[in-house]
Amino acid sequence: MAISVKRSPLSESERGSPGGFALGLGLTNECNLACSFCYRDPNRVDRLTLDQVRAVIERLPVRSVNLGTGENGMHPDFLSILDFLQGQPIKLTITSNGHSVALLDDERVRAFHDVEFSLDYATKEEQDTQRGTGNWSLIHEQAERCRSLGVPVTIIAVMMKGNYLKLSDVARVAKNFEAPLRVNVYQSVRTDAYALTYDEYWEGFRRLFAETFVIAIGEPLVRALAGLPAPEADCGCGVATVRVTPRATTQPCVYWPGAGEPLSDLLVIGEAIVKTPSFVAARMLPSACEPCEFRQACRGGCAGRRVLQGALDEPDYYCPIIRGDRPRLEIEMAPTRDLPKLGSACTTVVIARD
Numbered sequence: 001m002a003i004s005v006k007r008s009p010l011s012e013s014e015r016g017s018p019g020g021f022a023l024g025l026g027l028t029n030e031c032n033l034a035c036s037f038c039y040r041d042p043n044r045v046d047r048l049t050l051d052q053v054r055a056v057i058e059r060l061p062v063r064s065v066n067l068g069t070g071e072n073g074m075h076p077d078f079l080s081i082l083d084f085l086q087g088q089p090i091k092l093t094i095t096s097n098g099h100s101v102a103l104l105d106d107e108r109v110r111a112f113h114d115v116e117f118s119l120d121y122a123t124k125e126e127q128d129t130q131r132g133t134g135n136w137s138l139i140h141e142q143a144e145r146c147r148s149l150g151v152p153v154t155i156i157a158v159m160m161k162g163n164y165l166k167l168s169d170v171a172r173v174a175k176n177f178e179a180p181l182r183v184n185v186y187q188s189v190r191t192d193a194y195a196l197t198y199d200e201y202w203e204g205f206r207r208l209f210a211e212t213f214v215i216a217i218g219e220p221l222v223r224a225l226a227g228l229p230a231p232e233a234d235c236g237c238g239v240a241t242v243r244v245t246p247r248a249t250t251q252p253c254v255y256w257p258g259a260g261e262p263l264s265d266l267l268v269i270g271e272a273i274v275k276t277p278s279f280v281a282a283r284m285l286p287s288a289c290e291p292c293e294f295r296q297a298c299r300g301g302c303a304g305r306r307v308l309q310g311a312l313d314e315p316d317y318y319c320p321i322i323r324g325d326r327p328r329l330e331i332e333m334a335p336t337r338d339l340p341k342l343g344s345a346c347t348t349v350v351i352a353r354d
Helices: 050-059 078-086 106-110 124-131 135-148 167-175 198-210 220-225 263-275 277-282 303-308 340-344
Strands: 021-025 062-067 091-096 114-118 153-159 181-185 212-217 241-244 249-251 347-352
Touching (some): 050 062, 114 340, 167 181, 198 347, 277 303
Parallel strands (some): 062 091
Antiparallel strands (some): 212 347
């Protein structure tokens, strides 16, 4: 689908959220683990430089930064980049398997607004089998350390074929650290071996909500079918989040396929990056969704998933309405928390009831 890039001033719907963008920085695609379901490219090493990170922060209005993609502590200049970011007026978070956090002294850890640990299973055996021996213990050690330092912790899990019925158990593990569980649905970036079927997707969320309180739902289809309204302000992929990859490219979504726009474009046009083709595509509403009562809350479902499936101009594969179905989701809301990642991904945040 060809989309022309406009150069006119940004409309209100094309601007980032007030206060700036939620910026995702992948300093490197290196990792000390080799999880088979990970979306990063393990076949090459790419790294952002400190100068590139500085240039992005100077050119783009930013309200929060998350360090993700690979294990950022593998970057040789990790501490220098971190010291620069911690001196900026932003909310800084990191997503880690525990390795990067273990490298930091207490002062640097305290500078994070939130620390996310990747935990997909509720038992040591399952977690270490998937992630690597010792990962369960490392996460527990570093999560307890963060808690002792007064740094909020979030546990993040990927909902996939092997765990979609077990995530409420993971939420209970997270509750031990007074932490919520943030759930991302598996995306078939490298393989569809872990992808959920339509029935597994909806049953996974039913089971999760039956045993947790909901803090927020960013997964568009689930938000709509749970009866939640569209976000009060435009947010998320294609609007208020920008991903800068280790290859020095920009993307509207961490799962977006293809090379992405060159970082040099962002450094020239700044916040007008949201008017480049991939960002415009991420905001596209499929024509079949136009008459749907849920179009404002759902926006056609996850654009990243649609483009990965080669069906950007069609409703999300997990859409029940197009199938003549209407799953029933019962949720009970919990008080919201200040979690910078909420507005930057199709994610769902819950906390265990007990």
